[in-house]
Amino acid sequence: MSTISRRKLIIGGAAVAGGASGLAVAATVARRYGLIPPDGGGLYGPGETLTYAAQRLLTRHSMAREFAPGQISKLPFANAVDPLGDPFKKLQAGGFADWRLAVDGLVARPASFSVAEIRSFPVHSQITHLACEEGWSYIAQWTGARLSDVLQHVGIPPQARYVVYRSIQADWWESVDMADALHPQTLVAYGMNGGELPVGFGGPLRLRVPRQLGYKSVKYITRITVTDNLKPFGKGLGSASPEGGYAWYAGI
Amino acid sequence: MADSVWAPMSGSFAPAATSVSRHSAVVRATHWLTALCFLALLVSGVEILLSHPRFYWGEAGNVLTRPLFSLPFPSSRGTVPTGYGYVLPDQNGWSRYLHFQAAWGAVLTGLVYFIYGSVSGHFRRNLLPARGELSWRSISTAVTKHDESSYNVVQRLTYLFVIFVLFPLVIWTGLAMSPAFASAFPDAVSVLGGQQSARTIHFFISVSLFLFLVVHVVMVAVNGFGSRVRAMITGNSGANKEVR
Numbered sequence: 001m002s003t004i005s006r007r008k009l010i011i012g013g014a015a016v017a018g019g020a021s022g023l024a025v026a027a028t029v030a031r032r033y034g035l036i037p038p039d040g041g042g043l044y045g046p047g048e049t050l051t052y053a054a055q056r057l058l059t060r061h062s063m064a065r066e067f068a069p070g071q072i073s074k075l076p077f078a079n080a081v082d083p084l085g086d087p088f089k090k091l092q093a094g095g096f097a098d099w100r101l102a103v104d105g106l107v108a109r110p111a112s113f114s115v116a117e118i119r120s121f122p123v124h125s126q127i128t129h130l131a132c133e134e135g136w137s138y139i140a141q142w143t144g145a146r147l148s149d150v151l152q153h154v155g156i157p158p159q160a161r162y163v164v165y166r167s168i169q170a171d172w173w174e175s176v177d178m179a180d181a182l183h184p185q186t187l188v189a190y191g192m193n194g195g196e197l198p199v200g201f202g203g204p205l206r207l208r209v210p211r212q213l214g215y216k217s218v219k220y221i222t223r224i225t226v227t228d229n230l231k232p233f234g235k236g237l238g239s240a241s242p243e244g245g246y247a248w249y250a251g252i
Numbered sequence: 253m254a255d256s257v258w259a260p261m262s263g264s265f266a267p268a269a270t271s272v273s274r275h276s277a278v279v280r281a282t283h284w285l286t287a288l289c290f291l292a293l294l295v296s297g298v299e300i301l302l303s304h305p306r307f308y309w310g311e312a313g314n315v316l317t318r319p320l321f322s323l324p325f326p327s328s329r330g331t332v333p334t335g336y337g338y339v340l341p342d343q344n345g346w347s348r349y350l351h352f353q354a355a356w357g358a359v360l361t362g363l364v365y366f367i368y369g370s371v372s373g374h375f376r377r378n379l380l381p382a383r384g385e386l387s388w389r390s391i392s393t394a395v396t397k398h399d400e401s402s403y404n405v406v407q408r409l410t411y412l413f414v415i416f417v418l419f420p421l422v423i424w425t426g427l428a429m430s431p432a433f434a435s436a437f438p439d440a441v442s443v444l445g446g447q448q449s450a451r452t453i454h455f456f457i458s459v460s461l462f463l464f465l466v467v468h469v470v471m472v473a474v475n476g477f478g479s480r481v482r483a484m485i486t487g488n489s490g491a492n493k494e495v496r
Binding site for chain 1: 300301303304306311312313314315316317329330331344345346348349350352353354355356357427429430431432433434435436438441447448451
């Protein structure tokens with residue numbers, strides 16, 4: 001019996017040692033291949049890292065489902081946002097003619113675009129599902145420029161890893177990795193269901209990230225910043241969401 | 253010399269000859285890990301539910317859509333019409349973090365259990381009903397006369413249903429709500445009827461798992477809470493019974 005227990009003890013010890021070094025190797029590999037999300041520390045870090053790493057390994061190039069025109073929701077729901085301030089109202093009164101979308105950071109040619117200039121990029125439309133983390137959803141047709149076209153226009157270097165984007169509402173900012181930033185369905189949207197993008201749904205410009213939940217599709221975007229490091233932004237957790245208790249990666 | 257040093261350890265690894273282990277170490281460890289993860293999933297799931305206690309069928313649904321049904325609960329969001337004059341505090345952030353972390357814990361634990369159960373013969377020996385056991389007679393016998401030496405046919409069928417039907421379904425419908433999962437495996441969503449259908453099915457499976465938990469705990473209590481819980485912790489119920 002003691003022989004069995006000694007053998008079991010050795011096997012158990014080896015398993016623990018192997019498991020620990022396996023975890024260390026896995027962490028190193030994960031960091032190397034960008035599989036750890038910016039909010040991958042703390043209590044829920046292991047779960048977030050598993051989710052993000054699994055998605056990046058399995059769904060890097062997957063396409064969000066697109067629907068038939070007949071499946072567009074008759075009654076889409078414009079979720080409540082914080083009251084829009086005077087700067088927004090002034091721009092709205094001017095028909096958003098003076099709205100600017102700045103693109104800066106790790107780019108060759110920083111630029112600032114009007115809505116008309118964004119409209120001059122090749123037009124793309126998609127009928128996709130927008131799901132809120134609360135549980136509700138709607139299907140709509142979104143029209144806009146590919147974020148990848150805008151980024152290629154300003155020139156992004158190979159070391160670019162994330163794209164940070166901000167709303168005119170100061171406390172609403174998000175970021176995505178390059179897999180989502182350069183994804184062909186990620187749009188700088190200005191149109192919805194064949195018309196202009198209504199203010200309630202994020203007009204004049206909204207970033208549309210159909211492979212993630214609605215809160216990543218920031219309304220009223222004014223600035224896009226390309227970076228290789230999210231640490232200097234806010235509390236360094238990647239976006240405003242983790243600072244408010246919500247996950248940075250919202251593909252699930 | 254070495255033997256006398258190691259001898260006290262043997263009890264925790266190999267059962268003494270006088271009393272036989274009721275549950276193997278892997279079954280015990282995975283049981284409690286699953287229990288812990290399930291409780292976390294249950295609490296966080298209820299919190300997530302409270303942000304939108306309405307259910308729909310099909311791909312999409314929101315407060316402007318007629319629900320399939322809605323639960324008579326207050327909500328943590330002011331945009332949801334509930335009939336209550338107040339809005340609960342928003343707990344969705346940590347609830348979602350916890351829900352997915354616990355889901356990973358449950359899935360990885362389930363994987364270990366599944367491999368062990370297949371390789372060790374645990375499923376075949378302890379959960380698969382014997383031939384001839386699948387009759388109304390043996391089912392009614394199982395209900396009226398509790399044979400303690402091994403799982404009876406009702407227990408076996410219930411455990412098999414929970415392990416091989418409810419758990420896979422709750423994982424599948426949970427994943428089907430993920431926009432990224434849906435992009436990679438669109439058919440896994442459409443066969444369920446859409447993402448809102450997946451959410452509705454996920455709710456009913458979760459309720460079924462909760463009811464299983466209630467019945468399970470009641471049955472344990474009826475049959476001797478102390479000895480049953482001890483058996484699932486130490487493997488030894490004190491009696492000479494074998495359910496390995």
